[in-house]
Amino acid sequence: MKKLVLYFDPKASRMFNTVDSDTGEKKAVLSSPHNFVSRAQIVARVINIDNDDQIQARIDSGYKYYNVVDFAQFKIDAGIYYDEAVQAYKASTYGFVVLAAGVLKLISALNVSRDKLKAVFIIHPTNFGKIPTVNEIMEYMQEQKILAGVGQKKIEAQLAAIDTGERKVTRILVAQGKTPVNGIEETFQAMVDFEKKAGEIKSDGSIDFKEVGSVVQVFKGQEILQRIPPVKPVDGMDIFGNITPAVMEQMDGFRRGENIVQSGQDENIFLAGIDGVLKVVQKKVSVLETVIINGDVDYNTGNIDFKGSVQVTGSVLAGFHIKAKGDIEIKNSVEDALIEADGNVTVGTGCVGKELVKVICGGTFKSKYLLNATIEAGGDVIVEDSIINSIVFSNKTVNVTAKTGKIIGGDITALYDILVKVAGAPNETPTILSVGRNLYIEKELELVRKEMNVLRESVQEVIRKLRTSFGESVFEDPKKFIAILPPLRQKACLELLKELNSGNKELKALTEKSQLVAEKLKLDKEPSIVVYDRVYPGTTLNIKKRIRKIDREYENAKFIEDLETRDIRFTSAV
Structure with missing residues (x-):
């Protein structure tokens, strides 16, 4: 009968197997220590025997490890050849022999990295304690057309460090490419x-x-x-x-x-x-003159404070504020929020709140409508549709432009003109329209006058002290009066007189300042209130210091101050 003698472990089909470590990590372990063979080493032989007792006699001399299996047809592949002289299969070079899927082959001990930048030679002493020589390795590398070897001396040094009596795997570096520098x-x-x-x-x-x-x-x-x-x-x-x-x-x-x-x-x-705001879009950093809020001003954006201009594509929700040194443009609405701008403010739809909407701007204010809002503008206030129950001041003109534009309720003030289609309502909703007033200057004048009143009281208090301590004679000829006083009283009197003199100087300066501020109240042109359609009873008109309460309906009326009678009269608006 025909048998096949294998001088290696036929169960090993690859050099390394992958197993799980105790920590759960994958690691490679040698599949068999008996499958490494050197050049010209017999790896297999076909024998004919009558019984199994004859097997031992047919084993090659010196080969202590072997496996005998029933003969089956097989092919030989790279690294294996048949030696006719000894009628056995041998390895053509050092490697790892396997019999898998009917093919007897030698797995190369040369391992090239995936990026082809490095090659190592896997060495394990054979069953005879042999390892490849440097010439064998160099020759094999040449056959594989490897050009970037580490050199014969480095390979020799690594081989010399291997203990052939210790059956373990050693990887030696045999080739090293040049790693690209990205x-x-x-x-x-x-x-x-x-x-x-x-x-x-x-x-x-x-x-x-x-x-x-x-x-x-x-x-x-x-x-x-x-x-x-x-x-x-x-x-x-x-x-x-x-x-x-x-x-x-x-x-x-x-x-x-x-x-x-x-x-x-x-x-x-x-x-x-x-100067501007940082904008980061897809990691691109820019500095923009204008803040652009895509959406609403809410808890996502928080309050906005900026030294330039601000654009909001949504609305400003209740409880938030926008403060800007430039212009503010809001596409939708403003709820109970605070809007402050040194420049213009534009609201696409309207300002609607519960008397907490407040807009302050140094330039023009524009909106479609106002409801329960407070507006203070250094320029024109231009509202397209309606102003209802709102407090509005313009340091120029208030203009409600729509064909049905109306002002109902509230207190509307302009420096020059109020232009509207309908003022008041049929139910006589109290509505106040005032022109010829500059609230900015009035506030400034009020502050100066308050300061003057405080100073007057201070001066009067000094005068009272002088009268109480020294009598009326001190005011007739202060120098002569002081000269006859004892030294201590002279000092007290002098201090009070100095304080009085200083107070009078300050009071004079404030009086001159108040006169200059009052001069600013003079208007470049005569103010007017123009109602193109109808003004209803319940509406009060104030032109400069004149007041007229509307007691009947007027149509197409322009109200002005009569410069002769100083009364408010009306003419045709158009």
Whole structure:
């Protein structure tokens, strides 16, 4: 009968098996220590025997490890050849022999990394304690067309360090390519905090969730970004002499956008080119003159305080505020919120609240309608549809422009003109329309006069003290009066007289100031109230210091002050 003698472990079909470690990690373990063979070593032999007792006599001399299996047809593959002289199968070089799927083959001990930048030779002493020689390794590398070997001396040194009496796997480095150095694209790191806060801690320890810092305001010359310079890529070469191209890597950072300029002191520091707000879109950092809020001003954005202009694509919800040094443009509505701008304010739909809506602007105010709102504008107030139960002041003109534009209820004041289609209502809703008043100057004049009153009281108090202490004679000829006083009383009298003199000087200066402020109340033109359609009873008209209560309906009327009678009269509006 025919048998096959295998001088290796036929159960091993690969050099290493993957198993789970005690920690659950995957690791590679040698499948068999008996399958490593050297060049010309017999790996298998076919024998013909009559019975199993004849097997031992047919085993090759010196081969202590073997397995005998029933003969089955098989093929030989790379690394295995049949030696006719000894009628046995041998290994053509050092390697790991297996019989798998009917093929007897030698698995190469040369292991090339996936990127082809490194090769190691896997060495385990054979059953005869042999390992490959340096020449065998160099020859095999040449056959594989490996060009980037580490050199004969390095391989010899690694082989010399192997203890052939110790049956373990050793990997020696035999080839090393040149690793490519990937380039790095220019990127930037932030030098300011872009992150939005959860809220602001107040002095009492509570958190104001309306102060989230969604607008990061910066000033011209402020440091914004630090540049991470680019790194030029350097190609590598694999162990076969092929170019391994380097690639450009993009680091996790920011890109430079609009109005970010290079510092004159440090080429890697970039500054804000203008005063403005930081805008970060897809990692691109820009400084913009205008804050753009995409959506509502709410708890997501928090309150907005900015030294430039602000645009809101949604509404401003109740309880929030926008304060800007430039213009404010709101596409939708304003609820019970505070809006302050040094420039113009435009509200796309209207201002609607519960008497808590307040808008203060230095320029023109525009809106579609007002309900329970307070408006104070340094320029014109232009409302398209209606003003209802609102307090409005314009330092120029109030104009309700729609064909059915109306003012119902509230207190409306303009420096020059109020122009409206309908004033008041059929149910005689109290409505006050006033022109010829500059509330800014009136407030300034009021403050000056209050200061004058306080100073007058102070002067009168000094006079009272002088009368009480020294009598009326002190006012007739102060110098002569002081001369006859004892030294201590002289000093007290002099101090009071100095205080009186100082107070009178200040009072004179304030009087002159009040006169200058009062001069500003003079108008460039005569003010008027124009009602193109109808004004209803219940409406009160104030033109400068004149008052007229409407007691019947008037149509198409222009109300002005009669310069002769100083009464309010009306003419046709058109």
